[in-house]
Amino acid sequence: DSGVTQTPKHLITATGQRVTLRCSPRSGDLSVYWYQQSLDQGLQFLIQYYNGEERAKGNILERFSAQQFPDLHSELNLSSLELGDSALYFCASSAAHGDIEYGYTFGSGTRLTVV
Amino acid sequence: SQQGEEDPQALSIQEGENATMNCSYKTSINNLQWYRQNSGRGLVHLILIRSNEREKHSGRLRVTLDTSKKSSSLLITASRAADTASYFCATAKGAQKLVFGQGTRLTINP
Numbered sequence: 001d002s003g004v005t006q007t008p009k010h011l012i013t014a015t016g017q018r019v020t021l022r023c024s025p026r027s028g029d030l031s032v033y034w035y036q037q038s039l040d041q042g043l044q045f046l047i048q049y050y051n052g053e054e055r056a057k058g059n060i061l062e063r064f065s066a067q068q069f070p071d072l073h074s075e076l077n078l079s080s081l082e083l084g085d086s087a088l089y090f091c092a093s094s095a096a097h098g099d100i101e102y103g104y105t106f107g108s109g110t111r112l113t114v115v
Numbered sequence: 116s117q118q119g120e121e122d123p124q125a126l127s128i129q130e131g132e133n134a135t136m137n138c139s140y141k142t143s144i145n146n147l148q149w150y151r152q153n154s155g156r157g158l159v160h161l162i163l164i165r166s167n168e169r170e171k172h173s174g175r176l177r178v179t180l181d182t183s184k185k186s187s188s189l190l191i192t193a194s195r196a197a198d199t200a201s202y203f204c205a206t207a208k209g210a211q212k213l214v215f216g217q218g219t220r221l222t223i224n225p
Contacts, residue, residue, distance in 0.1 A: 002157060002159075004157075033212055033213075035215075042215065042217045042218065043158075043203065043215040043218075045212050045213070045214065045215075048212050056212050088155070090157060092158075102160070102163065103148050103150075103160035103163050103213075104158075104160060104213060105160070106150075106157035106158040106159070106160075107157055108156055108157045109155075109156070109157055
């Protein structure tokens, strides 16, 4: 157990639907990062939050959004789902906002299948 | 586009042999990190090397960094079946997020 909790572990949904992925960071970590991993694109950075505020944005589609709540857990919302959104979605956390001292701690991921 | 590019994409060796994976990157960095991912699981942080360091060891792992060539290598000595996994390098610059390469898939044959 890495200390980063992601739910659900698996999700199967139909095209056009909306889903919410949830992440609880490791205790004490203020930064949360979301990554998408697919076979053809590798690990793609989506978005970062630090202590409730958005800090960096990557290749995140407009159909996707995220937020970090006061208790530091984060949710990634994916809407108008397409077949190509099928992927593993990882959440990672770190203590730092600046120079990354010790690396990220990853959750075990949510496997999203869009049918 | 990815910052780090691993080489080779796949590597298959016999148990007990050493495994070497390489990573090249494009821009200046503060540090470079290596992660391991078992099939379908989350990534596990292995080792971090700062831009002012040339070599670092952790158990059976040895990482080198050549900032002039913008490259790094990860050596796993005396490989074991449990080392079978994908290995990713990731680069960091200041407060920016980690950017991962495409990974090397390592298979250790018994």
